[in-house]
Amino acid sequence: MGALKxxxxxxxxxxxxxxxxxxxxxxxxVEDFLVHDVYMLVASTEQLANSDRxxxxxxxxxxxxxxxxxxxxxxxxxxxxxxxxxxxxxTGCESFxxxxxGGLHEGHVTxxxxxxxxxxxxxxxxxxxxVAMKLGGVxxxxxxxxxxxxxxxxxxxxxxGSAENKINGILQQAMRNIECHAVFDxxxxxxxxxxxxxxxxSQTGYQVRLIIVDSISSLIAPILGGSNAHGHxxxxxxxxxxxxxxxxxxxxxxxxxxxxxxxGGTLKPALGESWKNIPHVRLQxxxxxARNVYAVQILRHPYMASGRNANFMIP
Amino acid sequence: xxxxxxxxxxxxxxxxxRVLKERPLLLLPHPLHRIPLVVSNIVEIVGPxxxxxxxILLQVAVSCILPKSWNGVQYGGLEHSVLFLDLDCRLDxxxxxxxxxxxITEANRLHKITKKQKGFDVSNHIPEHQCxxxxxxxxxxxxxxxxxxxxxxxxEFLAALKVLHHKLEKERNMDGSxxxxxxxxxxxxxxxxxxxxxxxxxxxxxxKNFSLQSVFETVVPEIKKLLLLHPMLVLATKMVTYxxxxxxxxxxxxxxxxxxxxxxxxxxxxPSIWQSFVTHRILVRASDDKRKLQDRVCYxxxxxxxxxxxxDEFVVGDAGILMSL
Numbered sequence: 001m002g003a004l005k006x007x008x009x010x011x012x013x014x015x016x017x018x019x020x021x022x023x024x025x026x027x028x029x030v031e032d033f034l035v036h037d038v039y040m041l042v043a044s045t046e047q048l049a050n051s052d053r054x055x056x057x058x059x060x061x062x063x064x065x066x067x068x069x070x071x072x073x074x075x076x077x078x079x080x081x082x083x084x085x086x087x088x089x090x091t092g093c094e095s096f097x098x099x100x101x102g103g104l105h106e107g108h109v110t111x112x113x114x115x116x117x118x119x120x121x122x123x124x125x126x127x128x129x130x131v132a133m134k135l136g137g138v139x140x141x142x143x144x145x146x147x148x149x150x151x152x153x154x155x156x157x158x159x160x161g162s163a164e165n166k167i168n169g170i171l172q173q174a175m176r177n178i179e180c181h182a183v184f185d186x187x188x189x190x191x192x193x194x195x196x197x198x199x200x201x202s203q204t205g206y207q208v209r210l211i212i213v214d215s216i217s218s219l220i221a222p223i224l225g226g227s228n229a230h231g232h233x234x235x236x237x238x239x240x241x242x243x244x245x246x247x248x249x250x251x252x253x254x255x256x257x258x259x260x261x262x263x264g265g266t267l268k269p270a271l272g273e274s275w276k277n278i279p280h281v282r283l284q285x286x287x288x289x290a291r292n293v294y295a296v297q298i299l300r301h302p303y304m305a306s307g308r309n310a311n312f313m314i315p
Numbered sequence: 316x317x318x319x320x321x322x323x324x325x326x327x328x329x330x331x332x333r334v335l336k337e338r339p340l341l342l343l344p345h346p347l348h349r350i351p352l353v354v355s356n357i358v359e360i361v362g363p364x365x366x367x368x369x370x371i372l373l374q375v376a377v378s379c380i381l382p383k384s385w386n387g388v389q390y391g392g393l394e395h396s397v398l399f400l401d402l403d404c405r406l407d408x409x410x411x412x413x414x415x416x417x418x419i420t421e422a423n424r425l426h427k428i429t430k431k432q433k434g435f436d437v438s439n440h441i442p443e444h445q446c447x448x449x450x451x452x453x454x455x456x457x458x459x460x461x462x463x464x465x466x467x468x469x470x471e472f473l474a475a476l477k478v479l480h481h482k483l484e485k486e487r488n489m490d491g492s493x494x495x496x497x498x499x500x501x502x503x504x505x506x507x508x509x510x511x512x513x514x515x516x517x518x519x520x521x522x523k524n525f526s527l528q529s530v531f532e533t534v535v536p537e538i539k540k541l542l543l544l545h546p547m548l549v550l551a552t553k554m555v556t557y558x559x560x561x562x563x564x565x566x567x568x569x570x571x572x573x574x575x576x577x578x579x580x581x582x583x584x585x586p587s588i589w590q591s592f593v594t595h596r597i598l599v600r601a602s603d604d605k606r607k608l609q610d611r612v613c614y615x616x617x618x619x620x621x622x623x624x625x626x627d628e629f630v631v632g633d634a635g636i637l638m639s640l
Binding site for chain 2: 026027028031032034035036037038039062065066068069070071072073074075076078079082108228229230231232233234235236237240243244247273274276277280300302303305306307
């Protein structure tokens, strides 16, 4: 939103007298207006000379505020939007797709939780390759230098099943669809995400289907704790930004998280209680070293019971 | 003259009739069934994550948007509109539509069975596709009663509340007055953001900062003003971090912590203006001993305000919430 001064040019009714009136109440921006009682403001204009003009100014601001929040939609419109715009992205792994009833859902933030070497990064590579080959753009935010083009090449070759000599074209196309950014702290992450937001708003041809943040916990865990609340505030801001990107631009977001010790020696996902409320879908990965098979279990899902699980292999 | 003052305005029976018409009792589905609620009650559903709080709101929403009866079939709904303010930005409409469809099908099925029992002729005079159209019409009618918006920060939340009055006025002029149910999913969603960023300097001493305190000092009066003009029941969920007081020795010895059910504590972080605004409070949480009934997690519900010393147990099934007896 912003300062009231910037509205002066667009709306004639917001003139310097109105700005002075607002300043006397400590209102300098539209946000300030939100924490004041409108009726009290209107009542306070009564004693002043040009109360009608001031009231019109207040009404103008209220109509600006009306456009500020997301519009109200009824259930039918929501359902239609979901059916038409928010598709499932196939993950390339059949058992994953069956578990999630189609794959990664656009509009959802999916969290992959698991102890070390439970396959989280490999699964992310699998998702990225499949989506880049068949469906559209992928943005990979890498916090631990784990992105490996050689490994992606292996996966793409495996998925396409083509012969050696025909692979180049497909591989080039897939790699061109992946945008990889190295982010080493939460501010860099916020920066990249804001840039993506701007690009998606302004460029019509730019289409991203999947955003992967590997791993979000290594960016956020170091700033949590301590006596102030900034760390948690940044964590929640990142969460909301991801949810907004997912919902407004019909993107599937995948983030990975590690595990820490909990009560009685069991492991629990890192980032604490406040993070639990942020992802739509939480999946726990584990590896059975003896059989070289990975397992994924649903911890939380908007419409499926938790506890459902499946096994899969990583080629 | 004096006699007129002594003769009452209306009898108790007349008063009860009038009050029940203007402020009807709302009997909500499980687990909110123990206390009859009235419009202008503010109910807070408190619990750690995950504890089926949003699921409870969705089941109440389904019961509200269904009509009492339609085409002769009893659906048992309240026929109220629902306004859902999603501060968690996490609702998936599929769950609501799925439960609604299941409820409609179930009610139709029961209707057929009772007709058969009463000896009516059940051979379908109405062709199959007509039934489907009727069901779709009903489904559409119900879904239209559910209004949804999401708020990505407290500014959007405040903006939505400030202009809600105009939206409701417009609707009232079109459809006539109806009761609404306002649902807020996770009233504590912006706690950390407001806390973390409220200490930023504002420059001018007159300016209000955006701490949780000042945001709620505006939210509560806005809701009160809305309630004066539009009768509404307000249901808000609140996420809390729930700490069960369990002694170290009990986990070391592996004894089930049956002594701690209901005796855990949770930290209240909402400002006092909100706490005193709430008229009813219910606590839900996953059952302590992590029992599973038919492979589904059990949850416990306990009314804290008014304090009933009863704990109800429930599971979340495909069609909705089922109480385990």
